Amino acid sequence: MTNHYRYIIFHKPYGVLSQFTQESPKHSTLKDYIDVPDVYPVGRLDWDSEGFLLLTNDGQLQHRLAHPRFGHERTYWVQVERIPDADAINKLQTGVEIQDYRTLPAKVRLLLQEPLVCDRNPPIRFRKNVPTAWLEMALTEGKNRQVRRMTAAVGFPTLRLIRVSIVHLQLDGLQPGQWRDLTSSELKSLHNSPKAHKSNSKLLKF
The missing domain is CATH 3.30.70.580 (Pseudouridine synthase I, catalytic domain, N-terminal subdomain)
Incomplete structure (x- = not known):
């Protein structure tokens, strides 16, 4: 090397x-x-x-x-508007239609504990009486604005998107x-x- x-x-x-x-x-x-x-x-x-x-x-x-073709995994923490239900999580895991493309299966779970992240500047928009939730999503593909389009397709718009790792690197x-x-x-x-x-x-x- x-x-x-x-x-x-x-x-x-x-x-x-x-x-x-x-x-x-x-x-x-x-x-x-x-x-x-x-x-x-x-x-x-x-x-x-x-x-x-x-x-x-x-x-x-x-x-x-x-x-x-090498399918390297990229992991994201995704703050979304409202709290995704089991049906939405399942759709994200198995693949959703975004325009003319169906996403590949992904690892998706609802984080029960808010991740320890720094404040964003500027902060995300908050809507009074509308809760937010964090998802962990691990994808092996990277289409244009894919994560945002996936969460929007199941009815939970992305408010904040943080990539935390590529394969084992963090x-x-x-x-x-x-x-x-x-x-x-x-x-x-x-x-x-x-x-x-x-x-x-x-x-x-x-």
Whole structure:
């Protein structure tokens, strides 16, 4: 394994584009946080999503993690409007129709305890007398705005979306806007794990 490769975990804040080029003065970019040349994100997070973003200059690893045929698992914590019932959870697990596409089976569960997450700036909109709930959703695909479209399709709009892990890699204490290099053990495990890993559902403190 050559030493010139970089592997970076970044906790992307809300409102930041998953790119280094500035296209609109309305949003910050990765350039405002990461001063490392020639690294690029593996996949992407929408500007209004938060959490785990992996960046590297290892093109082979980028391809392996981003290509759908490898089925790498991405886990999200999703705050939704109202409390999903068992029927909605089952639909999310087995697949829902979003436009002309049916989503693949996913691991979805209602979190009985609100996860330990930092406040968002700006905060989500709250509607008086309308409760919210958190879901943990582990997907092996990444269609455009897929999580939001899935929860909307079963009647529970997404209010906040945080990606907490890709395969076994997790944020583990990174605050929004912070980044770190992968440890040697994380990197070794990543290179030796071409298939999806089981979701780690423990609460992450950040």
